[in-house]
Amino acid sequence: MWFGPSPQNLLGCTEPLGLKAVPVEAWKDMLDLVNCKVLSIVKSDDVDAYLLSESSMFVWPHKLILKTCGTTTLLSGLPRLLEIAALYGGFPKSAAPPSGGISVAAAPYRVFYSRKNFLFPDRQRGPHRSWRDEVKAMDQLFLGGSAYMIGKMNGEHWYLYLTEPYTMLTPPASPKPETQTKVLRVPEEMNAVRSGYEHDETLEILMTDLDEENAKQFYLDHASAVAEARHRKLEQENNDHFDVFSNTSSDMSDAGSDGDQLPPELTTEGHALGTVVTESCGLADVYPASKYPGSRIDSYLFTPCGYSANGVIPSPDGGSTHYFTVHVTPEPHCSYASFETNVPQLKGRDTADIVNHVVDIFKPGRFSVTLFEAKPSLDKATPAGNTDEVEDLKMLQRRAARRDAKMEHIKGYRRIDRIVHDLDGYDLVFRYYERNDWKGGAPRIGEHAL
DSSP: OBOOOOHHHHTTOSSOOGGGGSOHHHHHHHHHHHTOOEEEEEEOSSOEEEEETTEEEEEOSSBEEEEOOTTOOGGGGHHHHHHHHHHTSOOOEEEOOSSSSOSEEEOOSBOEEEEEOOSSGGGOOTTTTOHHHHHHHHHTTEESOEEEEEEOTTSOEEEEEEOOSSOEEOOOSSOOTTOOOOOOOOOTTOOHHHHHHHTOEEEEEEEEEEOHHHHGGGBHHHHHHHHHHHHHHHHHHHTSOOOGGGOOSTTOTTOSSBTTBOOGGGSSHHHHHHHHHHHHHTGGGTSOTTTSTTOEEEEEEOSSBOEEEEEEEOOTTSOOOEEEEEEEEOOGGGOEEEEEEOOOTTTSOOHHHHHHHHHHHHOEEEEEEEEEEEOOOHHHHSTTSOHHHHHHHHHHHHHHHHHHHHTTOOTTEEEEEEEEEEETTEEEEEEEEEETTOOOOSOOOOOSOO
């Protein structure tokens, strides 16, 4: 969800905090409605990464990403989120929509909501029992929303709801005469949201039917055995005692506020074993600190199994900090893993390279890849634009074509579907793959009440 400039920004404040000014307790209150708890927080200059009991939340001054799983109720927290942005984030207040029992709300610049088809739709709680109910809940908050289903109704598919730029809130059914719904407009001199939006891209890999041997890495017993083996090896090499739980996450030595002293919430066994898993399974090598200085990973291993991780990746050119996040449910009857990142391809690794790396960790029976990219601005898309900008656009198009060709050949897999959508401001490519030796099973029929 994107918001416009905060009042601090409009007033020329050198440190516009916006959503980062929101107290942690206010976020915890909102997350209670979603049925999530905060495990730990990694803070940086321009993004705070929250590791949750059910996935992750990333907070920038003008943008928030909330990713949940299981039987959480993400949309139940949305009205409160809009209220928090108005009360604590400093964004212009609008009349509250007729949903959620809130008094005020901030109109976001743009809203995105997406998910894969549920493995167990009958276990979900409202408003997540069907896509139709979810769309209805979103329409009660926002005007001009569009809903899409991408993929096979009787197979793997992906849902997307997005609003138009400069989102308008749904007005109350009987507004008071003195209440006026305000539309947030970004002043021409403030390009923080617009420039970030134009360079926005997200890669999402959703995997099911994980190889059982690979999935064992995400069980407490397996990680404990790996930790003990490392402990014994280091003792032998150093002839000294080594506490395997002395570190909590990859390259987190600067996470604390007092030099090398880590905050108490990052010294639990779950975080320590999460770090062991991060390093042993290969996720620490997706964006290694040796190539991405300042990157940090906060990870957690649940009991008896399950894993979550947030990665914070500073931009090499001093721009906005990027992220990646991973969540794993390894049980054979419902095995699932997700990987998501917004590290730009021009600054990061090639898309096919990332997909091959991640898929090799889990070896799923089937998986989908969604690449969501903002389109170039109009001045770069027209011949009348600056010559250098036109050449840059041509270069981007050539790179996109090469990247598209590489995505046709993921080692050990056959590509089943490729669906391209030309959306308002974004290009979306959805791909679905099956492992060459995967026997499959009965197709999962689309959810009831689409």
